[in-house]
Amino acid sequence: MSAEQDKGAAPHGMQPEDTPELRALYKGFEEESLLPLWTQRADLMPPHPSPKAVPHVWKWSKLLPLAEKSGELVPVGRGGERRAIGLANPGLGGNAYVSPTMWAAIQYLGPNETAPEHRHSQNAFRFVVEGEGVWTVVNGDPVRMSRGDLLLTPGWHFHGHQNVTDKPMAWIDGLDIPFSQQNDVGFFEFGPEKVSDSSTPEFSRSERLWCHPGLRPLSRLKATPSSPIGAYRWDYTDRALSEQLKLEDEGYDVMVEPGHAAIRYVNPTTGGDVMSTIRTEFHRLREGSESAPRREVGSSVFQVFDGEGSVLLNGTEHKLETGDMFVVPSWIQWSLRAETRFDLFRFSDAPIMERLNFARTELDGTVLDD
Amino acid sequence: MSAEQDKGAAPHGMQPEDTPELRALYKGFEEESLLPLWTQRADLMPPHPSPKAVPHVWKWSKLLPLAEKSGELVPVGRGGERRAIGLANPGLGGNAYVSPTMWAAIQYLGPNETAPEHRHSQNAFRFVVEGEGVWTVVNGDPVRMSRGDLLLTPGWHFHGHQNVTDKPMAWIDGLDIPFSQQNDVGFFEFGPEKVSDSSTPEFSRSERLWCHPGLRPLSRLKATPSSPIGAYRWDYTDRALSEQLKLEDEGYDVMVEPGHAAIRYVNPTTGGDVMSTIRTEFHRLREGSESAPRREVGSSVFQVFDGEGSVLLNGTEHKLETGDMFVVPSWIQWSLRAETRFDLFRFSDAPIMERLNFARTELDGTVLDD
Amino acid sequence: MSAEQDKGAAPHGMQPEDTPELRALYKGFEEESLLPLWTQRADLMPPHPSPKAVPHVWKWSKLLPLAEKSGELVPVGRGGERRAIGLANPGLGGNAYVSPTMWAAIQYLGPNETAPEHRHSQNAFRFVVEGEGVWTVVNGDPVRMSRGDLLLTPGWHFHGHQNVTDKPMAWIDGLDIPFSQQNDVGFFEFGPEKVSDSSTPEFSRSERLWCHPGLRPLSRLKATPSSPIGAYRWDYTDRALSEQLKLEDEGYDVMVEPGHAAIRYVNPTTGGDVMSTIRTEFHRLREGSESAPRREVGSSVFQVFDGEGSVLLNGTEHKLETGDMFVVPSWIQWSLRAETRFDLFRFSDAPIMERLNFARTELDGTVLDD
Amino acid sequence: MSAEQDKGAAPHGMQPEDTPELRALYKGFEEESLLPLWTQRADLMPPHPSPKAVPHVWKWSKLLPLAEKSGELVPVGRGGERRAIGLANPGLGGNAYVSPTMWAAIQYLGPNETAPEHRHSQNAFRFVVEGEGVWTVVNGDPVRMSRGDLLLTPGWHFHGHQNVTDKPMAWIDGLDIPFSQQNDVGFFEFGPEKVSDSSTPEFSRSERLWCHPGLRPLSRLKATPSSPIGAYRWDYTDRALSEQLKLEDEGYDVMVEPGHAAIRYVNPTTGGDVMSTIRTEFHRLREGSESAPRREVGSSVFQVFDGEGSVLLNGTEHKLETGDMFVVPSWIQWSLRAETRFDLFRFSDAPIMERLNFARTELDGTVLDD
CATH class of the missing domain: 2.60.120.10 (Jelly Rolls)
Structure with missing residues (x-):
């Protein structure tokens, strides 16, 4: 494929001569909420994806101390909802977007703290690189968080986080917040301030029902848009x-x-x-x-x-x-x-x-x- | 559903006290390309979709004269590619986006003009509210454009437009340009300056093959991601x-x-x-x-x-x-x-x-x- | 693929010696409703499909006169339901099966006769090689039958046939009766003796709603297991x-x-x-x-x-x-x-x-x- | 649903009078390989499924001794292929069909015996109610058989069975042989007389690759018509x-x-x-x-x-x-x-x-x- 060969064409080859008439035309466009394609075609339609987002590395050795410091200075609770610090792609103009579609954050929960329940259209997961002691409660099902685990909170599932220990814990969150914000798809609803089930089972009910390889509960035969497994x-x-x-x-x-x-x-x-x-x-x-x-x-x-x-x-x-x-x-x-x-x-x-x-x-x- | 009830929670309820330490923390965030959720949660996750795009009406009585004037002042050709004037949603900050996902434009082709062939990942269609005389050539198949017709040029299909009459013609274009640009999915490639087939058949080959209700050519049994019909x-x-x-x-x-x-x-x-x-x-x-x-x-x-x-x-x-x-x-x-x-x-x-x-x-x- | 190469193995190579003990064993099998694989493996599992059904041709010049004669001698009505004569594959032992899965018949309806309404799980169609004058009423929708038309009566749709002329008409029926009978899937229910709508429109409602190429009624967006089109x-x-x-x-x-x-x-x-x-x-x-x-x-x-x-x-x-x-x-x-x-x-x-x-x-x- | 209400209609209500002419007609049908619907409609299309197969119970206390006796008298090997004894539904006329679609058998393999490899279009599984010591080799992958395990050998997978112990083993086989035979879909091919891999691993490669709940090898992303898991x-x-x-x-x-x-x-x-x-x-x-x-x-x-x-x-x-x-x-x-x-x-x-x-x-x- 030669998609990247621009064949030498001037990207804005058909630009008209700058005359008073043209300026009047462009003013007319502006008054009528219009914009011509010919002045911006090459930007709108590059030969291959030309992201504003840039490749970037965030060091854990920097992330974790900042999260810990946030734990000291910033309360967790209703409104802000989560003590989460988003990775802001340097190319994306000061938004907490790691890419145009995805949000990534380090979340930090101090000893015995609770992040209140809520639900939203945005799909979310947690991945645990270190630590333990927190249970995420998803639609009333408490899910233990431990190193190496992937936890899901699919769109419109209520969820909160509860640290039951006297040690803090940090993990990463991934969501489709930028996509949702950009495309206006998001609903959000507050739930209880405390998690709806404060028990701390080793395995969530979702795992007990679903995590048997090649086996499916006969009471759950419909395909669901998201995985029913709370923790991998x-x-x-x-x-x-x-x-x-x-x-x-x-x-x-x-x-x-x-x-x-x-x-x-x-x-x-x-x-x-x-x-x-x-x-x-x-x-x-x-x-x-x-x-x-x-x-x-x-x-x-x-x-x-x-x-x-x-x-x-x-x-x-x-x-x-x-x-x-x-x-x-x-x-x-x-x-x-x-x-x-x-x-x-x-x-x-x-x-x-x-x-x-x-x-x-x-x-x-x-x-x-x- | 009570998604829209915000239950009176302060949207940024967990805001920390403004102290030198907090300012140092926020400076640390900035240095490490990070942004906290708690200062912007309510904006990122509104109770229901809260589009920046606004409802807006464009009058044909304004659009068409501006397009005609463009026909006088702006050449059509390689680089700009199309004499298309995009509807710019007043809420979307000067981009030619009719909405966060969609592009809509009036396109104008003067007597005997040709808009050169190209292809792109973006999906496109034309809809004709008045006029006639142009053939759109899609992957080598010339498709007549007449009032009330919908024409498709799905992603990565070569296409150009040729006016074979001595009268101008205008129509509307719809594409997923904003979505493609926002999500960095677009490829673009120039094709020939003249359309690859300048004949002007009443019906395109795609119609002759596909537009028989409930019938499918036995030589075309695979499902395709886009419709194979060139004109409805x-x-x-x-x-x-x-x-x-x-x-x-x-x-x-x-x-x-x-x-x-x-x-x-x-x-x-x-x-x-x-x-x-x-x-x-x-x-x-x-x-x-x-x-x-x-x-x-x-x-x-x-x-x-x-x-x-x-x-x-x-x-x-x-x-x-x-x-x-x-x-x-x-x-x-x-x-x-x-x-x-x-x-x-x-x-x-x-x-x-x-x-x-x-x-x-x-x-x-x-x-x-x- | 060498599926058809039997590699010279004796098809029943492992046959045991015929002894009184073996006979006692085989008698034991019989008493317990059992049958050994080793005596019949080659028949049950041939190297490639070895149908009992044979290729066969039926001449219209023979079929039509027999159908006409049936029109004289056999009344059409409740019980028998249809004056249909099934093509019986000579290899399939006297069943009216054209193949192990399919039924094919010539159906004949005299002047002004009606074949009563019923419905069944079996899927059915009609194809018209000559003649006209009959309307098939499918779930209350009268469908004209003319030369070259394919009519559908999918499983569990009520249907009857009405000849509104003073000339007889013959056509062919195709159904999955043998498959249904063999696999015990069939339900059957009688409907009214007269067709539920005796009007004779040129086009059925199903055609008026569905037979516009590439267009779908917005009120009918669910995929259905059978085509909603009554006549092609x-x-x-x-x-x-x-x-x-x-x-x-x-x-x-x-x-x-x-x-x-x-x-x-x-x-x-x-x-x-x-x-x-x-x-x-x-x-x-x-x-x-x-x-x-x-x-x-x-x-x-x-x-x-x-x-x-x-x-x-x-x-x-x-x-x-x-x-x-x-x-x-x-x-x-x-x-x-x-x-x-x-x-x-x-x-x-x-x-x-x-x-x-x-x-x-x-x-x-x-x-x-x- | 009133499918079962026959509404009192005589099942063969439209039977014609028995005349010499009718007999001539019926003889004509016979000569031309035809059969009328009206004499058999009620049998072909019963009000609800009316299987010839009957409900039936087979006692393990009878099955197992007969299988053991077969082990003494019947060699296992090429041609017969398997020492399998099929459950013959008493309603299905002496065929080894447990139902119109399904085959069920008890299979028996003596100490150190091997059932040779072959493949066929028919889908098969084994289920183990007691015993151990046999490995089924599926497309070269040896799969241990133990009590409670379900083993798959989907259509056109080579498979053989090897008993590596000095004790016999019995299990049940399930296949779609009757369906395949009835509908003429079966291909069959002999493989090696000995199993292609005589090792006896605790877990098959298929299990090691696939039996991790909710996880899928990135090298195997295509949907397959049958499960890739050799043993459940x-x-x-x-x-x-x-x-x-x-x-x-x-x-x-x-x-x-x-x-x-x-x-x-x-x-x-x-x-x-x-x-x-x-x-x-x-x-x-x-x-x-x-x-x-x-x-x-x-x-x-x-x-x-x-x-x-x-x-x-x-x-x-x-x-x-x-x-x-x-x-x-x-x-x-x-x-x-x-x-x-x-x-x-x-x-x-x-x-x-x-x-x-x-x-x-x-x-x-x-x-x-x-």
Whole structure:
């Protein structure tokens, strides 16, 4: 595909001569709330995605202390709702958008604090890189949060967070807030100030009902737009990745690419993404391995879960360690390098791109047909 | 549903005291490209969609003369590509966006002019409210443009426009440019300066292959993401609406609501929307009838095709006549009133809302379950 | 694929020695309603489909006189319900099954006769090779029957037939009766003795609502398991086929194979088959053309609509003229030869095969991947 | 629904008078391979499913000794392929069909015996009610068989069985052989006489890749028509059912009906049935509970896995204990009674009925809308 070849055409080739008549015309446009295409076509329709969002890395060593300090200075409660600090992409003009579609934040809950219940159209998840002691209550079902777990709070599910210990806890939140705000889709409703169920079971009811591989409760046969699983536990994720590595050792072709194991978290009622706007995955690279350079339509956020390595973002290498986060805007080339065994959580807006038929991938410089 | 009841909570209830320490914290955020949620939660997550886009009416009596004047002053050609004048929603800060997702424009082609071929990821259509004489060439297939016709140029199809007469012609374009720009999904490629097939057949090959009701070529059995039909002709639309009215006269329940006939243009390979981001419909109200007040998540644009009447937008009535266009942003209440038989073309971003599970409708004040 | 190579294994290689003990064992099986696999494996699981049904041709010149004679001797009415004469495949042991899944019959209605209303789970259609004057009333909607029309009466729709003229009329019926009987899925209910609406409109309400290409009533947005179209008119079918031939003449690749135009009748709410068990198609071969030899899993029935030619069924040529019908059982090789322009209606059980993942096709001796 | 009310019509009301002319007509029919509808309509189209198959119970105490005796007398090997003894429904005329669609058998493999590899279009599974020591090798992947496990060998997957111990083992097989034979869809191919991989791992590669709840290998993103899971282990099934019972004890509505826990085995790539023609489920009733009387279109087979109880089949009670099997033909009323905790495995042809739009259920005498 030669989409990127602009064939030398002047991007604004058909610009008319600047005359008083033209100025009168343009003034007429302005008065009637109109804007011509010919003065802005090249900006509106670039040869390939040209995101304002920039590739960027946030260091956990900076994020966590700021979150801790917020814990000292900022109360959590009704109105603000959450002590969450959003990653603001430097290219996106002072909005707390990590990309045009996605929100990513570090959330911090002090000892015995509660973040009140609410619900919203926006889809949300939590991923835990360290710590424990908080239960998220989703539609009345308390879900334990522990290292390596992915928790879902799909759109319009009530949820609050309760720290039952005398230690603080931090985790990351991912939501489709920018997409929702940009496209005017969001509803929001307050719930109780305290969580509706303060018990602290090891496993949520959703897990007890749904987390049996290949089995589905006969009382729950309808496909749901979001996964009914409240928490995807680290044990399962770790085991799935370990088995892929062992199977590769045994000679079987089960990996995304050599040395690179990966799983996608899915909705067991469909086999598809966990929520309608957010894809979540976990990647494990063997020590010394590298992933092939890729470009994708849509944006992704990664958090290093374990190990050391780096990411190349449009040719620039960034060193990474546990907790570090980075964003890959649309059509930015990225690849991973593992110095040790290297574990990364990833989320993206890929379901939006696929459902709306905009997905496209370039691998090693070649655009893949889908 | 009480989504709109804000229950009196202070929107920023958890604001911390303004101290030097807090200022230092906020400075730390800024240095690390972070933004707290608690200072902006109410803006990011309003109780219901609170669009910046405003309801607005553009009068054809203003649009057409400006387009004609552009025809005199502005050449059409490579670079600018099209003599198209975009409707710029007054709430959207000087962008040529009719809504956060959609672009709407009046396009004007002078006698014997050609708008060169190109292709882009953005989905596009044309709708013709008056005039004739232009053929749009879509992937090499020339498609006649006549009053009442809807023409499709789905994403990544080459297309150009050729006026073969000595009279100018104007029509409206609809695209998902704002959505594509906002979400960084767009590719663009120039094609030939002249259209690749300058013949002027009465019917395009796509119509000859596909426009036989309930019949499908055996050589084309795969579902395609966009409709393969190049033009939806006015004759068919008019007949479909007339039959609905006659069937209502005969006592059968075939209408959307009493006195209100409507069709959706569909992809014959799926029965679903013509393109993955844009829904297109045609509505006909009997003289004297009114549609029930509605709110919908997502935005719509209407163009009056024939007759006289008005639209109520959040309670304000706007008189309408042939060619007038208006936009209904997300969750704005709208209803139509017909003084004469009243025909309107409509397009919207509803496929986006439905595929991403954000669709919601309020009819006569009640939110419908879907 | 080497599915047909039996690799020389004795089909019943593991047969045990015939001893008194074995006989006692087999008697034990019988007493306990058991049967061993090892004595019948080769019959139960042949190397490729080995239908009991045989390829067979029924001549219209024989069918029609017998139907006419039935019109003299056999009353039509409640109980028997229809004056229909089923094509009984000679291989299927005296059942009125044209194949293991499908029923095909010639139905005959005398001047001013009525076949009473009933409904059943079985899906049904009518195809008219000659004559006119009868209206089929489907769920209260009278549908005119004319030469070349395909009429649907999907499962559990009430339907009766009324001849409003003083001339008799004959047509063919296709149903999934054998499949339904074999698999015990059928419900049946009597309706009124007279048709529920005796009017004789030119077009049914279903056509007036649905037969506008690419348009869908906004009041009917749910996908339905069967097509809502009561009649697929000959005019449309003929035009669709003619256009394919013209497009081929103009150099475009729109045909199934050179010289062979074809359409599939589809459900406009899905783009898929008209009913869940029956596929219907129409084929037109140019004079002098031949179709490539094919084998398919599942059975088909053809009726010649116009022209002269022949079919090769497993290598044997059968001459055909208007009205002649033939059955192609599963995995029997078939191809068509056209002496004149050659028009054929076809129906089959392909939706069953595809939905249950049994479909397989061999074209020119090669099994196609699907 | 009054489907069962025949409204008193004589089933063959339109029978003509027996005259020489009629006899000549009927002879004409015979000569031309035709059969009239009016003499057989009531049989072809009964008011509700009227299966020839009868409800029947097979006692494990009879089955197992006959299988053991077969082990002594009948060799296993090429040609016969399997030492399997099919349950022959007494109503189905001496065919080894447990129902019109399904095959059920007890299979027996002696110490150190091997059943050779082959593949066929027919879908198959194994369920283990007792014993161990055999590995089924599916497309080269050895799968351990243990009590309570469900193993899949979907259509066209090579498979053989190897007993690596010096003890015999028996299990049950379920296939769609009658459906395949009746509808002529079957292909069959011999593979190696010995299994292609004689290793005996605790878990198959398919399980190691797929059996992590809610997780999907990133290298396997396409939906497959059959489940990729080779074995559904008893541990998971047991735990899923136990959790349902505990959740019911805790007051949550997670059961099919009070006292009745159940899971469906599913294809993790879709959330749907494990194979395109066969549904598999496991049911657990609390001691003393009863299931509501049901009728369903399509046939089911149950095997008692543990506990004691009974089944009512059209009003007749049959006592059941571990290993006993019974068939419920279409539209036969059934309900279960548990004297102890009562565990049953179930398989059925429900996917056929649902995909072809024939499914219908009557619960407690009321037909459910679907």
